[in-house]
């Protein structure tokens with residue numbers, strides 16, 4: 001199997017790898033292609049929960065594994081609280097394990113897609129080789145979501161039982177990239193001549209709790225609750241009720257560094273006691289995660305034979321950390337176009353410059369805490385219909401929407417930050 005030449009190697013079978021594999025499986029164009037799916041993990045654990053908003057029409061093209069949906073979203077901001085009317089969207093939740101099982105069952109019906117468990121140690125973009133602890137594999141096209149071209153997560157996050165992404169560590173087998181426009185972020189930060197990209201982490205811990213008595217309204221999700229002390233960062237909690245006695249409660253921080261481990265537990269317990277007023281509860285499961293948020297230009301453009309997808313391809317929305325629906329939308333469009341034209345077009349995987357610009361400014365505003373997430377989202381939800389905000393975050397807004405939106409938050413700090421960002425903006 002190692003010596004065989006593969007038409008397509010999908011390196012990494014998480015959200016983006018499985019999504020791409022299922023798209024290849026379903027589309028007749030890929031039926032005669034030899035496709036290999038590589039991952040070091042069998043994906044048998046519920047290692048994450050995906051939430052996102054989607055209309056019913058959008059949901060029809062998503063994997064049919066939604067675990068819960070909510071029509072009402074509670075928001076607690078700066079002296080402002082509201083039940084947001086999110087029509088025509090619904091807030092939806094998918095359990096990671098349900099998605100993995102659905103993808104595996106789907107792929108089992110397509111023998112031309114092979115799955116191999118292997119730890120990937122490097123890629124050679126020119127020769128199309130994938131180096132692994134199970135031997136090397138060679139492909140015409142490699143769709144990579146396993147290795148990030150630059151380190152995205154701090155060392156400490158690798159302690160997480162299932163580190164989500166591998167930075168390239170082995171200097172003998174990095175992704176060779178001599179002509180690439182991708183600069184090294186560390187040297188970019190150190191070199192005063194080069195632009196400083198913004199790196200922020202979205203890190204969170206969640207408890208799935210059960211109470212002996214009814215404590216939740218299963219019809220209402222708490223989308224963002226900013227009542228906890230912000231500590232000069234953006235900190236909020238969201239609550240996903242599964243029943244009147246069960247809910248997933250997530251404490252989330254946007255900041256450059258992780259918190260000490262005990263702080264996540266302390267803040268979760270404080271929130272449950274002080275704001276939910278729950279004294280008696282049992283933790284059934286817990287989840288910890290780190291999502292990199294950056295305006296670093298992960299060009300998914302083909303570097304020879306490698307196309308980066310998922311987080312490694314810059315799919316995570318830099319200003320919000322949402323990636324689930326974006327991944328589906330980008331890869332469905334990409335696969336459809338590939339099928340139609342016979343060749344993959346990685347430019348379809350990039351957001352337009354207009355949204356990259358907004359994200360870059362927003363990210364820097366958040367990092368410098370020029371405006372905290374609490375003030376920013378309060379400004380938006382107090383003044384604008386939630387559907388407009390969601391449309392904007394989905395990158396579906398019209399120019400008229402943008403004008404309304406840009407006038408809602410405290411605009412002066414954004415304007416000042418945009419001026420400071422001028423050296424970076426052409427390079428994002």
Ligand SMILES: Cc1cc2nc3c(=O)[nH]c(=O)nc-3n(C[C@H](O)[C@H](O)[C@H](O)COP(=O)(O)OP(=O)(O)OC[C@H]3O[C@@H](n4cnc5c(N)ncnc54)[C@H](O)[C@@H]3O)c2cc1C
Pocket residue numbers: 011012013014015016017038039040041047048049050051052118119120121145146147163164165166287288289290291309310311312316321322323324325
């Ligand atoms: C805990 C958590 C919760 C999240 N919640 C949300 C949410 O609610 N909504 C939302 O929109 N986004 C969310 N995200 C962000 C984003 O949607 C996910 O990170 C998503 O899984 C990213 O997809 P991906 O394909 O890039 O990476 P992954 O899904 O992480 O897949 C990468 C795959 O590569 C494999 N891999 C890594 N290194 C190697 C290696 N060296 N060799 C072989 N295989 C390797 C991993 O095992 C994994 O299967 C969340 C992220 C996390 C971590």
